[in-house]
Amino acid sequence: MxxxxxxxxxxxxxxxxxxxxxxxxxxxxxxxxxxxxxxxxxxxxxxxxxxxxxxxxxxxxxxxxxxxxxxxxxxxxxxxxxxxxxKRFLLLLIFLDYAVEPFYFERGIDFYADGQNYSLASLLYFAGPTLLDKGAFDALLAAFQTAMKEKTRKALEDLVTAARKTKWNQLPEAIGPLAGYGAPECLSAIATPGVSTxxxxxxxxxxxxxxxxxxxxxxxxxxxxxxxxxxxxxxxxxxxxxxxxxxxxxxxxxxxx
CATH class of the missing domain: 3.30.420 (Nucleotidyltransferase; domain 5)
Structure with missing residues (x-):
């Protein structure tokens, strides 16, 4: 064989x-x-x-x-x-899968149509640090992977707080679900047992x-x-x-x- x-x-x-x-x-x-x-x-x-x-x-x-x-x-x-x-780009794709896509799914929007999740991940990768404030953006990604691992209420609250500390209005399509709405469907997806980064x-x-x-x-x-x-x-x-x-x-x- x-x-x-x-x-x-x-x-x-x-x-x-x-x-x-x-x-x-x-x-x-x-x-x-x-x-x-x-x-x-x-x-x-x-x-x-x-x-x-x-x-x-x-x-x-x-x-x-x-x-x-x-x-x-x-x-x-x-x-x-x-x-x-x-790995940073992959983390952004995972972020979009769990911290963004459920928000659009609940509203009947196909977030993955035409590969727009990849386009948005690329935009975040290259322009996110400038648009959202590099320190705040880095803190958001760190909070996200911590929330994906720990799945505690505090970790989820810290994630929403980190999102709101970014200049999220510069890219509301990606950060708005957490920063603007604290979207429960996204937080629920992140807290799902078995999913991780x-x-x-x-x-x-x-x-x-x-x-x-x-x-x-x-x-x-x-x-x-x-x-x-x-x-x-x-x-x-x-x-x-x-x-x-x-x-x-x-x-x-x-x-x-």
């Missing part, structure tokens, strides 16, 4: 505002042990370590051509995919959507036993154990059946 090996980088749980790790990514490659060993020996013949570590290898300039050569070899000859997301599901779905396309048939997934990948492992188990017919469509080109 074909085997995809996966690994992740930049996982910080619910905290998508981590300044030291602004990106989260994961990669999958279909390769067997023998081929992996051959590639390591071919590109790093003098390497003594049992595992390739990019951070260690990249410190030495002489390794840069070897790393590029290895990547080129993998991309050319093996099925592989890498998914990288900007953890990006593991988004990243894993993106990987699997491409693995499904690349695989010739049934396949298995292997990963190491790092603490971060435990989240991915649990999600993989949920996918494996789900036996109903369903399709997840993340976009026009990304879907899982």
């Amino acid at each position: 074909e085997c995809f090996r996966i690994d992740e980088s930049g996982y910080t749980g619910f905290d998508l505002l981590n300044a030291e790790q602004p990106f989260q990514g994961a990669a999958a490659v279909s390769i067997n042990d023998e081929e992996a060993e051959r590639l390591i020996k071919e590109h790093f013949p003098s390497l003594q370590a049992t595992e390739l570590k990019y951070q260690a290898l990249s410190r030495r300039p002489k390794n840069h051509p070897r790393l590029l050569g290895l990547l080129g070899d993998i991309h050319t000859n093996y099925k592989c995919v890498t998914y990288v997301c900007d 953890d990006a593991a599901l988004v990243v894993l779905q993106s990987l699997i959507s491409r693995m499904e396309v690349m695989a010739d048939g049934p396949y298995r997934v292997e990963h190491d036993q790092s603490k971060n990948l435990l989240s991915y492992h649990n999600l993989l188990e949920r996918y494996i154990n789900h036996d109903d017919e369903i399709e997840f469509r993340q976009s026009e080109i990304a879907s899982i059946k």
Whole structure:
């Protein structure tokens, strides 16, 4: 059976505002042990370590051509995919999903029509700090992810307060539901058990959507036993154990059946 090996980088749980790790990514490659060993020996013949570590290898300039050569070899000859997301942008999309969209849904408006949620997230990402006051906007996003995690009355009240401290009238389409109305439908959505700002599901779905396309048939997934990948492992188990017919469509080109 074909085997995809996966690994992740930049996982910080619910905290998508981590300044030291602004990106989260994961990669999958279909390769067997023998081929992996051959590639390591071919590109790093003098390497003594049992595992390739990019951070260690990249410190030495002489390794840069070897790393590029290895990547080129993998991309050319093996099925592989890498998914990288900007965690701040993802947080804004989640903010719109829970702190904005329910307000419009209650009023019969399709907030997702024509991808306008992505357009508004882009506007917030680039112009939000200027329009809304950078400090207040940052505090709003921090309050949002805290509310998504804690789901307490105080956390929800703090979120509304943070929204009202921004210059929200500059962009009422996005901040108005909380700042102007304290929209109960949005607060209820945020308080829903099980929803969070953890990006593991988004990243894993993106990987699997491409693995499904690349695989010739049934396949298995292997990963190491790092603490971060435990989240991915649990999600993989949920996918494996789900036996109903369903399709997840993340976009026009990304879907899982």
